[in-house]
Amino acid sequence: MLRHELQDYLNGYLKVEEFKDYAPNGLQVEGGDDIQTIVTGVTACQALIDEAIKLKADAILVHHGYFWKSEPEVITGFKQKRIKSLLKHDINLFGYHLPLDAHGELGNNALLGKLWGLQDITPIPGLVRLGRLAEPVAIEDFKNSVSKSLDREVLHLPGGKERVQTIAWCSGGAQGYIDQAIEWKADVYISGEVSEQTTHLAKECGLHYFAAGHHATERLGIKALGEHLAEKFDLQCHFVDIANPV
Ligand SMILES: [Zn+2]
Structure with missing residues (x-):
């Protein structure tokens, strides 16, 4: 599946245009054009990216992505490391925040x-x-x-x-x-x-x-979204749960 096809489908399915959010919904970091393997998870932390690299994922799909309104705009420190890992391995990052809390079926x-x-x-x-x-x-x-x-x-x-x-x-x-x-x-x-x-x-x-x-209350939506994509399209989706006690 092409990146822009996946992006169009997700943006429509999750009705992103109806939301005023604290972070961009949809594609946040551009990787390769073709997507076959997706890793889903709650937060795009380094541990999730490392798992996605191991699984040779073409895209990561998360509830908590990057570029929150309150955060520094510069790409330094842990943020640089995360984005560098994504770019180096040609992995697309998609983030869906409020649309994934609110969705009628998979929210x-x-x-x-x-x-x-x-x-x-x-x-x-x-x-x-x-x-x-x-x-x-x-x-x-x-x-x-x-x-x-x-x-x-x-x-x-x-x-x-x-x-x-x-x-x-x-x-x-x-x-x-x-x-x-x-x-x-x-x-x-x-x-x-x-x-x-x-x-x-x-x-x-x-x-x-x-x-x-x-973390515990926000695992369900992103996991279900991956399962939905795997069923609807010819894609491999792996939900990776990076434990978090908060
Ligand atoms: Zn949250």
Whole structure:
């Protein structure tokens, strides 16, 4: 498959034009013209690039790419090493950030809702989703099932009732959206990362909060996107999980 064909397909499928993002979505570093083998992963760190080189990948497809609005514009230090490795091995880098959180089928948030068996899902304006468990469950049981589903012990900041049913969630560094979960009267809010103030907000506003891991909550989308590409086109896709406790 040609690079520009893959780029056109992904940009259309993920509706990148609908998003105002903090980093460019789509092709970020240009490699070879022809793409047969793709490595997918959460973040385009050096360890992921090294694995892609070993697997002779033509492209890397990630959720967290480069050129974030807040970062220095110069290409020095670790950034130079990463980009040099890509260019030297002719590897294309594609990054899809918010479009991959929000996508209706393969988005991180859509897949988390499915993973936890949530129903009647309401998209709150923005990225947060609200859904319901089939019936109220003990908070401890729900916490254990979320931990099990992500293969990671979630951090539970208690604040709400003993039995819960309405769940709001948003993958990644979305702890600040707890305001929306409060507004929509969720029993539990789940995101990836946590802040000091989240503890107090949960307690004072009467909802439970789970920090389920930034990395852990953002593996699903990019992995599913690779599987989708492998199925739809004649491509080899390998999901490489570089462990991250945060
Ligand atoms: Zn993220």
